[in-house]
Amino acid sequence: MQSLPVVVLGFLLGMLHATDADHVIAVSTIVSRERSLGSAVRVGFLWGVGHTFTVFIVGAAIILFNLVIPHRLEQAMEFCVALMLILLGVITLMWVRRRVRVALTPAPAEGLAEHAHDKPVSAGHLHMHAHGDHVHAHKHGRGAAEHGDAGMPLTWLDRHLGGLSVYQALRPLSIGIVHGLAGSAAVALLVLARIREPGWAVAYLLLFGVGTTAGMMLITSLVAVPFLRTHRLPALNVSLQAAGGLLSLGLGCFIAWHIGVS
Numbered sequence: 001m002q003s004l005p006v007v008v009l010g011f012l013l014g015m016l017h018a019t020d021a022d023h024v025i026a027v028s029t030i031v032s033r034e035r036s037l038g039s040a041v042r043v044g045f046l047w048g049v050g051h052t053f054t055v056f057i058v059g060a061a062i063i064l065f066n067l068v069i070p071h072r073l074e075q076a077m078e079f080c081v082a083l084m085l086i087l088l089g090v091i092t093l094m095w096v097r098r099r100v101r102v103a104l105t106p107a108p109a110e111g112l113a114e115h116a117h118d119k120p121v122s123a124g125h126l127h128m129h130a131h132g133d134h135v136h137a138h139k140h141g142r143g144a145a146e147h148g149d150a151g152m153p154l155t156w157l158d159r160h161l162g163g164l165s166v167y168q169a170l171r172p173l174s175i176g177i178v179h180g181l182a183g184s185a186a187v188a189l190l191v192l193a194r195i196r197e198p199g200w201a202v203a204y205l206l207l208f209g210v211g212t213t214a215g216m217m218l219i220t221s222l223v224a225v226p227f228l229r230t231h232r233l234p235a236l237n238v239s240l241q242a243a244g245g246l247l248s249l250g251l252g253c254f255i256a257w258h259i260g261v262s
Helices: 004-017 021-031 037-065 071-104 113-118 153-161 165-194 198-229 234-261
Strands: 125-131 134-140
Touching: 004 165, 004 198, 021 037, 021 071, 021 165, 021 198, 021 234, 037 165, 037 198, 071 165, 071 234, 165 198, 198 234
Parallel strands: none
Antiparallel strands: 125 134
C-alpha cells in the first residue's frame, strides 16, 4: 500500500498537467467559438478523454512490456503537436477574417429591392449566413450558388458537417489524442521511476488521466468566460479570438523551430 499516496498524487499532477501552455492555447481556439459555458466544459471533457486514452494506452504498453520510445519518435510526436497548434492558429485566424469581412460588408439600402429590376441580373447582392461555425457570403441573382471560399476543405466540412454533434466532438477529442501521444512516454517514465508494481503504475496513469480531464474542464470553463461575456461587443470578441489564433500559431512555430534546432 506504500504506492497508494503516489497514485493519488497522480490525480493532482494530472490537473497540473492540464495547465501546460500548449494545452490551454489549443483548446482556447475551440472554446472561443462556443456559445455556452456547458459546451465549453464539454470541450475540456472531450480533450481530456482523448488525452487520457493515448497516455493510458502508450504508457501502459511502456510499463507492462518495457518498451523504449526512441528519441526521434518522441521528437516526431512533439512536432505533431507543433503542426496541430499551427493549424489551429491558421483556422482561427481564417474564422476571424471571415467575421471581420462580414462585419465590414455594407448592407443593401432599404429601397434596393424595389429597383432590383433596373440592375443587370448578374450584379446580385451579398447575403451573409452561417453553417455551424462557418460564416460566409454569397451572391443572390445569377450564379447564386457560388460561395466565397467554397473550394476550401475546411469550408466544405464546416458547411456540410458543422451541424453534426459527432463532427463537433471530434475536434477537441483529436487534439487531446495528439497531446497524449506527445506526453505519454515522459509520463510513463516518471511513473516507472517511482512505482515498481505494474498494477499500481497503471492505476497511476488512470488517475493522472482523470485529473487531467478534470483540470481541463475547469480551465475551459474559465477561458470561456471572457468570450461569452463579449458576445455583445463584437470588436472585443473578435480581438480575443485573433489573439488566441496568433498565440497558437506563434507557439506552434516556436515548438517546431526548437525541435528543428535541437
